[in-house]
Amino acid sequence: MTTLAPVAPSPGGHLLHPVVRKLSAYGALTGQEQAALAGLGAGAQRVEGRFDLLSEGAVPESAVLVVEGVACRYRHRPSGARQITAYLLPGDLCDLDFVHPCRMNHSVGTIGTCRVARVPREALAGLVARHAGIARGFRLAKLAEEETTREWVMNVGCRSAIERVSHLLCELHERLRVVGWATKAGYDLPLTQQDLADTTGLSNVHVNRVLRQLRLMRLVEVGGKRVDILNLAGLQAIAEFQADYLRPAVD
Amino acid sequence: MTTLAPVAPSPGGHLLHPVVRKLSAYGALTGQEQAALAGLGAGAQRVEGRFDLLSEGAVPESAVLVVEGVACRYRHRPSGARQITAYLLPGDLCDLDFVHPCRMNHSVGTIGTCRVARVPREALAGLVARHAGIARGFRLAKLAEEETTREWVMNVGCRSAIERVSHLLCELHERLRVVGWATKAGYDLPLTQQDLADTTGLSNVHVNRVLRQLRLMRLVEVGGKRVDILNLAGLQAIAEFQADYLRPAVD
């Protein structure tokens, strides 16, 4: 039931642009900064699911801002196996460092239908140069992204199947909550079980079994493009989920 | 047999500071820039193995520059399991973004004996502000670090045991080669099999079996703190190793 109207009110009821909500979590922004940021999403286009926004090998001239929907970074092995290495949620910017062009080492594609804005490198650089709050926000957002990738290494490297899946569900919940797309009760999620498998390093069959187990444990119900959280504390406990890696503390 | 003399000539015979060699790989540096960079390592101190340079929860005031030896980023789970999420080799800078202080989400510790310099945040910021080549080098180095972490997610998420270990050995070889600490024949490496296990998400026992297999396949011999490469092409083939993620191409 993802709404894709021109102006999409998120479940939290806020009309603020997700990128504004996201960066605000890293420190207050002035009204001017909020307006400038929101302007980035002005030309957002609707993009179908399973569509590549940036392809491996390309040298993109624009960054990609996800305004609505879910996209991911991924790569295929010669064998055909796919690994998803990050999710891009509303408010997330797929940067490219906004200084120098450089060759993409992986692809970025949508999962479900998205609304996405292309942001020219110069526009980003200008924003950062003029607004200290935005510069700071982007810096911390990038730091959070790095920490998240490390957390994923941890997840896939040393957690059991049920822990991995739980951790992923907790992370998505927390990140969507910040931008107003999740409530305590749950969130919409267009991922298939195969997507979850390609993220957690499990087989789709085993993901299915893990999800059933989580349902029987009355922790969370995943299905029909929807995640219903029955017992958040319990889910976080299994996952050993600590949200602090998502918000780099700065005193 | 790691040399730890005050001025350590690397096996490649170069006397250049590893950080100079590393950043030069991302674009030529002026003599002035090289000198300024090399100055960072001036006050390097010797640090024993298995020693924490930065601890989880701390808010460091200085970055850490590894001049010699091997260190790593790691974290422990409550269960005691450890995951290594990155290696810091000679020339690597454990930054902290050199702008804002922020809380460490993981620890950084030495593996074997190291020579390490603490670099105050301001010194780094000054260097970057004054020297375009250094700024560019750091930017690309950071990009390479991010790509490397994603590559690790790939490694642990969807490769078999022998592929994971091979890939790690290839990556370390390539990175050490750039800074002059590896030859085609191999390199010194102070890691235990347990360290390899904590990196690849395997048990120490299984790492041992994989290493034996690689030895029997006449690809590489690991032991006695030394990695002897018998068939680099073969090892890279097993690992599907593509070094390009280590050097972000910029036309």
Added chain:
DNA sequence: CGCGCTTTTGAATATGTTCAACCTCAGTGG
């Protein structure tokens, strides 16, 4: 030498994969 850490090996076990079948449901077209 003796101690502690690392490496090595075997056997039993756990965990997750593969393969193949079947089910469900939404969308499509007769």
Added chain:
DNA sequence: CCACTGAGGTTGAACATATTCAAAAGCGCG
């Protein structure tokens, strides 16, 4: 309206891969 279709989800059984446990051997160092 219903049959058809295809993608995604579910299930069982056989299997592969890696873990755990336990014991012994090697090695560096005081």
